[in-house]
Amino acid sequence: MEDKIGVFICTGYGIADALDVDALCKVATDEFNVPFCKTVESCEGPGLKSINEDIASEGLNKVVIAGISPRRYPDHAFPEQVMVEPVGLREQVVWCLPAAEEDTQMVAEDYLRMYLTRVKKRQPLEPFQPEETIDKSLLVVGGGIAGLTAAVEAAKAGYEVKLVEKTAVLGGWLAKQHKSIPTRPPYRDLEDTGIDELIAEVDANPKIKVYTSATTGEILGAPGLFDVTLKSAGNGKPEGEVVDQFRIGAIVQATGWRPADPREDLPYGKLDNVIRNVELEEMVKSQGRITRPSDGKEAKSVAFIQCGGCTNKEHHSYCSSICCLTSLKQALYVREQDENSKAYIFYEFMRTPGKYENFYRRAQEDDGIFLTRGDVTEVKPNDNGGLSVTARDTMLGEEIQVNVDLVVLAAGMIPNAADGEAIRALEDAKVTMVEGDSEAKKKDAAETLERLKQHDGTQILNLGYRQGPDLPSLEYGFPDSHFICFPYESRRTGIYPTGAARQPTDGMGSRADATGAALKAIQCVEMTARGEAVHPRAGDKSYPDFFMQRCTKCKRCTEECPFGVLNEDKEGTPLLRATRCRRCGVCMGACPERIVSFKDYSVDIVGSMIKAVNVPDEFEEKPRILVIACENDAFPALDLLGQHRLQSSPWIRTVPVRCLGSVNFVWITEAMSAGYDGVILIGCKYGDDYQCHFVKGSELASVREKNVREKLEQMAMDTERVELHQLQIDEYHKLPGIFEKFAELIDEIGMNPFKGM
Amino acid sequence: MVTAEKTESEQLQLGEQESPQTKPVPSTNGRPVVIDPDLDFIRSLSRQSRESYKKCFQCGTCSATCPISPDTNPFPRKEMAWALWGMRDRLLEDPDVWLCHHCNDCSVRCPRSGRPGDVLAAVRRECVIHYAAPRFLARWVSQPRFVPLLLGLPAVLLGLAIVLRDPIANALGLAAPLGESIVYSYSPWLPHWLINGFFGLFTLFALAAAIVGLVRFIRVIKAPGVWGATGPPTRSFMSSAWTAIKQIFTHDKFTSCTAEHSRPLSHLLVFFGFIALSVVTFWVITGRVNPLLRDAFVYPFSFLSPWKLLANIGGAAVFVGCVMMLRQRLRNRDNAGGSTYFDWAFVWTLFAVVVSGFATEALHYLRMAPHRHVVYFIHLVFVFTLLIYLPYSKFAHLLYRTTAMIYAQYYGRNGATSTAVARDGRVDEESHDQASTSGGALP
Amino acid sequence: MSGEAKPILVIGGGIAGITAAVEAAEVGYQVILVEKDAFLGGRVMRSYKYFPKMCPPTCGFEINTRRLRRNSRITVHTLATVEQVSGKAGDFKVKIKKRPRYVTGACSLDDSIAEQLTSERPDDLNLGMGTTKALYYPHDMAFPPLHMLDRDALSESDAQTLTKVAPAGAIDLTMTDEEIEVDVGAIIVATGWRPYDATKLDNLGFGQCENVVTNVMMERIADPRGPTGGKIVRPSDGAPAVNVAFVQCAGSRDENHLPYCSAVCCMASLKQARYLREHNEAARATIFYIDIRTIGRLEKFYYNLLADANVAFVKGKVAKITEDPGSKDLILDVEDTIAGHKPEQKFDMVILATGIVPNTVDVKIPFELEYDEYGFIDGATDVEGIYAAGCAKHPCDVSRAAKESTAAALKAIQCVNRG
Incomplete structure (x- = not known):
């Protein structure tokens, strides 16, 4: 289709007072030969309506509106097939630069040039539609409370679900529990786990197909098109035999958790009567009584040691969330057994958040439950075939000792989520060990093998991904990527970890969590079917x-x-x-x-925008600084700069990018060749507390920046001409300082020697 | 702040003291304390609490609130900890519990409704039983089901004494002269010598019981690990006693209470009213031999006699005080304290004594016989209940608290030290460090 | 499927409500989002940073507003309250009352117009610390991006000024309440929370001692857009707060106030101790706690702070706060329960970690619903078709609110599909 470009220039918002609007129009009509250029009083409300009328009557398909920030427009403000580029003259020029000055006018004109260039280069978007139909059914991996919940909730919303469980029975840890901590007001009493009802609901639902004793042998493909091969996990069938093959659209990973090993200075595994909370639970569930493993005698007194004990701070680098509640629950088991039995709980911090505080109070009220903060220093056998437990720094102000029949260690939860990247590195190292062409490489590989050995054979999902067979994980092996604002985000589209596989959580939390994960999986298949991107560029119809x-x-x-x-x-x-x-x-x-x-975003489009700027020659002493700003944080920060009427710099020309990770360094060398005096890259914070919505975009940019510096050196240019800044969205007030300092730097090292060449 | 309201005597002590006197942990020769919680003791304390004191999560609000808690002794949190862990012996041998005036500031502020003030009251009840001789009597006094027995006993004994008064008189070689100064016969059945003799005898018994109890108690105070073990006495016994008595008479510890402002007043009324009544009673008992009274001893006293006036004012004070206490307990149960049977029994007995006393007096002036004799009999039964059961009832606090207060002065226990307080308003370095590692031990 | 389904109503435009709305709409359902304030964002917009990443809430909010802008399936009503709900799951009739903004949106306004006014109003974004003009832009990231006019605060002369200086049609002083009726298939209640009234903590000096502030106030004080321009200073004299106490469980875990734990205050105070330390190298923070509840991965935040020599943790609940009348310093009565003593504690400023009270304590949803003993709409008591999320359900942090509102979105979708 032939381009019909229209330009609208707003005169309101003080724009006409600060800028020469006629000159702006001339940029469009004379330089870019745009056939339609119109000034409008406003570009909102009635003004926007009239713009849309003009678009329709003139048959425009590409439009630049020089007025208010693009962040002020909803997508549906314009007809869908029309490509619109709003230019934030108000926020990024008029509000942050002196009015009616030549330099300010130059900024505005350059922005018009840049966006006219951009709109000219843009091509209409066609949502991605693969040849095969997008499959909207879901795969749930894991048949514990989270997996069962996800399956049921997705099925209730009308989606077909395949549920895979590696053991022979459904129910996971909850099925091994005698009772559950309270899940409803008043949060005081132990409850039945309800797991049998949930399993029955899954079994009865025709939309759910359950595979037990099976694992995901292979998952190939991509959201909407995942091809799953289930393999036998043993339990009667030959292990590894293909059980079934099918296609699904998205995956909920509810692979649960495993108990941690207790801290080493407590005699778990050395003394029979020292067990873990999971073992106590199974004991009560199976035999209905709490006994001493050493002699089968009924346990009349039990000591619970929280955090697997707490003198060794490194042991519990994260808190497993539910151990306190579990011990309170198990203390009540002890008390149910005999009216004179005693349960002791030694904790560092009693953690019963929210309304679980009621459950804590309930346990405290029991005459035979004794709680104190304290560091357990010793557990040793006593004369009665039991154990004596010593704790210091107790609330009694002294070192105390109790004699008990049984010691229960609150062992933490480790997520059952493999680290896909580590496994990949491990596999690569194995290959290098065999095929490596140098000793140095083999040595590195051997080191990698040693460093990552605990990941060997830990595959769960077996994804057919180049970057590894499972989700990449963050600290502690939790596989999520934006746990504050967007808790379901992982680094594999269409795969949503949930429940204890994502982070330690209680049963009630798991149910809510799994319901949400089911929604995200459903959302993914629906958006994929529409050819749209999922979070964070939700709804984006472009694709690479x-x-x-x-x-x-x-x-x-x-x-x-x-x-x-x-x-x-x-x-x-x-x-x-x-x-x-x-x-x-x-x-x-x-x-x-x-x-x-991308059809609306490419090396050429952005490069052309950069080159569309008029760079004055070095004698004019008007430097040009290219600012490449992440559109998620830095670009809004530039808007806020204007909103707060802080002074920007007339030397900067900003291009927004989807992510700093998308910056191709050719833009920088091209900018230098085009005569820019320097480049400032502004992206999100990276590191442990990264804020990049694409996880590591800005970090990648920082790596590439080093390469760019090398390139600059080759060009015999000062490497200081490129700077990278990490900026939070609310740190707009830092921008003037950054620009000012950079301008000073340019002043010092001189203008770009390539200018005008 | 406690420190802001230190009494003169305490300030004096601060100057005298060189090192802080804290209640140390009972010595265990460096070995951990082995705890085996006494579930019956916990149940007993629980029965006396309206809400489970076991909800206490050791936040320390009580110690921080308590106006008599010294800076280096987490009182009453430590006692709460012991109660939570069923450490019966530790609590019974803790004289600190007797320093508590049950103002209940701690109970009102307690975020867990653990009501430490009431727990300490319950512990004191256990202590009374523990120290009492014989213990069974104390157990009877502490339980409502023994009320008939406890009231019946003096009634029967007194009745017997009345019935047998002539044989007794003869046996003792006593006539029953009314005496020329006694213008109006009190009762032929209840001659003056009989009442004196009867009460005298039992008072001796009560006194002996009290002494046994106190000796047991003092032995505990002086035991290693309790106050006595912290070092030599800081001052003379007499000056300690004098300071303690001054404190008692001025109610200065009591008035620092904020939860229930009328409590010090009601106690003050009962306290001084009771003293007035005691003084008059003593005077009357000794009337025959008291040289100061001998000539003026005209019984009954005229209404305007200074003795009668004192007795009536005292009686009125006790009456008003009792009414206030009862009202507080009924109207504001949270602030006024747990009000267990142990408390109620004592207040009601006191109330019964004063009401029956006034009734006797009224009937007496109205010359209403034989009612006045019957009421007087009842009055005497209540007086017996109050006085002779003193070592076994809540009234025993008179003994134990006074003793505890004296010894607290003697050993400097009350000398809330302030050496740990950095006066520049910052947490002193040492405690700061301890706190930040969350691992500090007792200083 | 989604074409014929009735819309989902989301009550409350805080983090939970926004999340529920965008998550449901991105699946393909129509959503009506109702917010009583003039802007979306609720409580998180009054927070300076999120724990544990110390990142600005505006960062996630920018993404969420872009999701809102991008999605034509969401209708947002600000200044709107739900007046009446009738019907049943799958078929609710809802009356919504919209208060007038007096700003039409025909042409966005410029702060220079507001500056010409004299009438001011208490700045509710800053919890009443400081004022704004009667015409004000709610906050940096306001959505919808419109000014708001406080008609009650606007003087007659200012009204005349406005008619002169505002662009034609931008302001309409004759606007009145509007009532709309909508048919929806399911309702998500995300009405959020308010801080516990600190004046009820009569022993902790709030309202009597000038330098005792609450944790929500501290968020504003530390924020560069707050009343002190981001300087952590004492309200009494504007001097930098150097020695600061954090009083945990100010109301929470207290049977005299809120018997439950508010779940977020430990992390909030730890985060605020970081503000203090990042703001001033010499500053010292002392945190008085009963239990430090930094659950899950948040534990690391605690350990990192523990390593800071200028941050002390004292196990002990503060019983009383009094003011030194001369210096306005604060004296705390508290026992260090591990050390077993109560040294005198004096501070420049005290932050009370006041807890979370569900807004449904004050304003109930106009429909027969069950509330728990504390006024929350607990998930376990959900009425068919009405689902609570976030702090309307129980005290929780942003992450949990986001999770649960995503779950509520699915429950609502199931319901509208059936209906």
């Missing part, structure tokens, strides 16, 4: 296109994609799995051959 003829198989894209979108064939050719894609453009930034493009 690879111009394969020029691919050099350098593997950068496959390695750097935060979401493991790209597989590769034996030669290393990237194989796009588009429905895994989050549209951040990191691949585009990574590619040295610049073969990755």
Whole structure:
């Protein structure tokens, strides 16, 4: 379709007072030969309505509105098929630069040039539709409380579910419990676990197909198109035999948890009467009584040691959330057994958040339950065939000792989630050990094998992903990626970890968690079917296109994609799995051959925008600084700068990018060639507390920045001309300082020597 | 703040003291204390609490609130900890519990409704039983089901004495002269010598019991690990006693209470009223031999006699005080304290004594015989209940608390030390460090 | 499927409500989001940073507003309250009352217009610390991006000024309440919370001692957009707060106030101790606690703070706070229960960790619903078709609120599908 470009320039909001609007119009009509350019009083409300009328009557399909920030418009403010580029003249020019000055006018004109360039280069979006139909059924891995809940809730919403459980029975840990901690007001009494009812509900639901004694032998493909091979986990059938093969759309990983080993200075495994909370639970469930394993005598007194004990702080680097509640519950078991039995709980902090405080009070009220903060220093056998437990720093102000029949250690929860990246590294190292061409490489590989040995054979999902067979994990092996605002986010699109597999949680928390995870899986298949991206660019209909003829198989894209979108064939050719894609453009930034493009976002589009700026020659002493700003945080911060009427710099020209990880360094070298005096990259915080919505985009940019500096050196330019800043969205007040300092730097080191060449 | 309201004597002590006197942990020769909670003791304390004191989570609000808690002795939190862990012996041998005036500031502030003030009251009840000789009598006094027995006993004994008064008189070689100064016969059945003799005898018994109890108690106070073990006495016994008595008479510990403002007043009324009545009674008993009274001893006293006036004012004070106490207990149960049977029994007995006393007096002036004799008999039964059961009832606090207060002065236990307080308003370094590692032991 | 389904009503535009709305809408369902304030964001918009990452709430909010902007299935009503609900699961009729904004949105306004007014109003975003003009932009990230006019605060002369200086059609002083009626299939209650009234803690000096503030106030004080421009200073004299006490469980876990634990206050105070330390190298924080409840991965935050020599943790509940009348310093009565003593504790400023009270204690949903003994709509007592999320359900942090509102979205979807 032929482009019909229209430009609307707002005169309201003080724009006409600060800028020469006619000159702006001339940029459009004379420089860019735009046939339609109109000034409007306002570009909201009635003003917007009239713009839309003009778009319709003129048949415009590409529009630039120079007025208020794009962040003020909902997508549906314009007809869907029209490509609109709002330019925030108000926020980023008029509100933060002196009015009616030549330099300010130059900024506005440059922005008009940049966005006219951009809109000209844009192509209409066609949502990604694979040849095969998107499958909307779900796979739930794990048949514990979380998995069962996810399956039931998804089925109730009308979705087909396949549920896989590796053991022979459903129910997981909860099925091994005698009673459950309270789940409803007044949160005082022990409850039946309710797991049998839930299993019955799963069994009775025709939309749920259950596979027990099975594991996911292989999961190939991508959201909407996952091909799953289930393999036998033994239990009667030959292990590894293919049980079934089918296609599903999204995955809920509810693989649960395993108990941690207790801390080493307590004699677990050395003394029979020292057991873990999980073992006590199974004992009560199976035999209905609490006895001493050593002689089968009824346990009249039991000591519970929280945090597996707490003198060794490193032991519990995270808190397992439910051990306090579990011990309170088990203390009540002890008390149910005999009216004169005694239960002691030694804790560091009693953690019964929210309304669980009622349960704590309930346990305290019991005459035979004794609680104190205290560090257990010793557990040793006593003369009566029992154990004596010594604790210091107690609330009694002294070291105390109790004699008990049984000691129960509150062992923590470890998520059953394998670290896909570690496994991948391990597998690579194994290959290197065999095929490595140098001793140094083999030595590195051996070190890797040693360092990661605990990951060997821990595969759970067995994903057919180039970056590893499971989700990548963060600290402590939790596989989520944005646990504050967007708790279900993981780094594998369409795979949602939930329940204790994601982080330690109680049964009630697991149920809510699994219900939410089911929604996310459903949402993923629906959005994928519509050809839309999922969070955080939810609804984005663009997707990357690879111009394969020029691919050099350098593997950068496959390695750097935060979401493991790209597989590769034996030669290393990237194989796009588009429905895994989050549209951040990191691949585009990574590619040295610049073969990755989106229809509305490409190396060419952004590069052309950068080059559309009029760079004055060095004698005018008007430096030009390119600011490449992450559109999630830095670009809104620039808006806020204007909103707060702080002074920006007339030398900067900003291009927003989807993520700093999508910055292709050719833009920087091109900018330098075009005469810019420097480049400032502004992205999100990275590191442990990263804020990047694409997890590691800004971190990748920081790595690439080093390469850019090398490139600058090759060009015989000062490496200081490129700076990278981490900026939080609310740190807009830091921007003027950054710009000012950079301008001073340029002043010091001089203008770009390539200017005008 | 406690420190802001230190009495003169305490300030004096602070100057005298060189090192802080804290209640140390009973010595266990460096070995941990072996605890085997006494479930019956816990149940007994629980029965006396309206809400389970076991909900206590050791936050320390009680010690921080308590106006008599010294800075280095977590009182009454430590006692709560012992109660939570059923450490019966530790609590019974803790003289600190007697320093508590049950103002219930701690109970009102307690976030767990653990009511430490009431727990300490219950512990004191257990202590009374523990120290009493014979113990069974104390157990009877502490339980409502023995009321008939406890009231019946003096009634029967007194009745017997009346019936047998002539044989007794003869046996003792006593005539029953009314005496020329006694213008109006009190009762032919209840001659003055009989009442004196009867009560005298039992008072001796009560006194002996009290002494046994106190000796047991003092032995505990002086035992290693309790106050006595912290070092030599800080001052003379007499000056300690003098300070304690001054404190008692001025109610200075009592008035620092904020939860229930009328409590010190009611106690003050009962306290001084009771003293007035005691003084008059003593005077009357000794009337025949008292040289100061001998000439003026005209019985009954005229209404305007200073003795009668004192007795009536005293009686009125006790009456008003009792009414106030009963009202507090009924109207504001939270602030006024647990009000267990042990408390109620004592207040009601006191009330019964004063009411029956006034009734006797009224009937007496109205010359209503034989009613006045019957009422007087009842009055005497209540007086017996109050006085002779003193070592076994809540009234025993008179003994134990006074003793505890004296010894607290003697050993400097009350000298809330302030050396640990950095006056520049900062947490002193040492405690700061301890706190930040969450692992501090007792200083 | 979703084409014919009735919309889902979400009551409350805080983090829980926004999350529920966008999650349901992105699946493909129509959502009506009702918020009583002039802007979305609720309590999180009054927080300076999120724990444990110390990141600004505006960061996630920017993403969420973009999701709102991108999604035509969501209708947002601000200044709106639900007046009446009738019907049953799958078929509710709901009356919504919308208060007038007096700002039409025909043309967005400029703060220079507001600056010409003299009328002011208490700044509710800053919890009444400081004022704004009667015409104000609610906050940096306001959504919808419109000014709000406080008609009650606007003087007659200012009204005339406005008609002169505001762009034509931008302000309409004749706006009145509007009532709309909607048919919905399910309702998500995300009405959120308010802080416990600290004046009820008569022993802790709030309202009597100037330098005793609450944790929610501290969020505003530390925020550069707050009343002190982000300087952590004492309210009494504006001097920097150097020696600061954090009083945990100020109301929570207290049978005289809120018997439950408010679940977030430990982390909130630890986070605020970080504000203090990041703000001033010499500052000292002392945290008085009963139990430090940093659950799950939050534990690391505690251990990191424990390593800071200028942060002390004292196990002991503060019983009383009094003011030194001269210096306005604060004296705390508290026992260090592990050390077993009560040294005198004096501080420049005290932050009370006041707890969470569900808003449904004050304003009930106009439909027969069960509330628990504390006024929460507990998940276990959900009426078919009405699902609670976030702090309307129980005290929880942002992450848990987001999780539960996502779960509530699915429950609502099941319901509208059936209906």
